[in-house]
Amino acid sequence: MVTERRIALANEMDTARIATALAGHLRAGDVILLDGALAAGKTFFTRALVRALGSEEAVTSPTYTIANIYETPHGPVLHVDAYRLKGAQEFYHLGLEDYFDSGISVIEWGERIGDFFDAPLAIHIGFGDTENARLLTFTSDSPRWTPVLEALSC
Template identity: 70%
Template sequence: MVRKVTLIAKDEAATARVAAALAPLLHPSDVILLDGSLAAGKTFFTRALVRALGSDEAVTSPTYTIANIYETPKGTVLHVDAYRLKNAQEFYHLGLEDYFDTGIAVIEWGERIAESYDTALSIRLGFGEDDTARVLSISASAPRWDTVLDALETLA
């Protein structure tokens, strides 16, 4: 059964607070699939998440590099952009599997490879009432995410 939490972030600071609330709940081998249209805030969310995990590294979109790696006190964060990938098989050919076992993976355009990650946390970012507000639809079906969704639900 898929469980879903919907949050409204009225500005970038509120979006960053959602990322900050999620950060301490993450563990190595967690996978987060981010989706949303262009400029919905996927990279911004990742930047706020990496910062909340304790890194001051400059988080940039991995659109052209496909993957960026950030070291945090909580472990490695693998930031992948799947936009240019055709399917999950192409994703596997990148050779990033080791990072999935030992780090936290954040995958933009995650719906392109979602069939391979049925235990992932999915976050869809959409536009709210204006260009600064975001609607975050957070969902998961794996029991691992129940306490995470409970905690995020308190932000509503």
């Protein structure tokens, strides 16, 4: 059964609040697949999430490096940009699988490689009615995420 939750956000502060709330539920092995248009806020969301997990590192888009790793008190956060990847096979050849069990993975443009993971949480970031407003749509078919999505609120 697919679980879906939509949350309308008025501004970047609301986006950071939701990322922070989500961070409190994350554990090693979790995978977050982010998608949305260019400049929708995928890296902003990741930055807020990594900060909420206790890292002061500068979170930047991994567009050219493909992957960044941030150390947090909750374990490493693997931040991948899958935009230039052709699919799950190419992603597999990056050799990052050690991080999947020991850390939290956040994959921008995750729909490109979503089939690689068993129980990810997909988050689509869409634009709202104003410049900084966003609509987040959380989707998963894993029971792991049902209580997490029920707990999220703005």
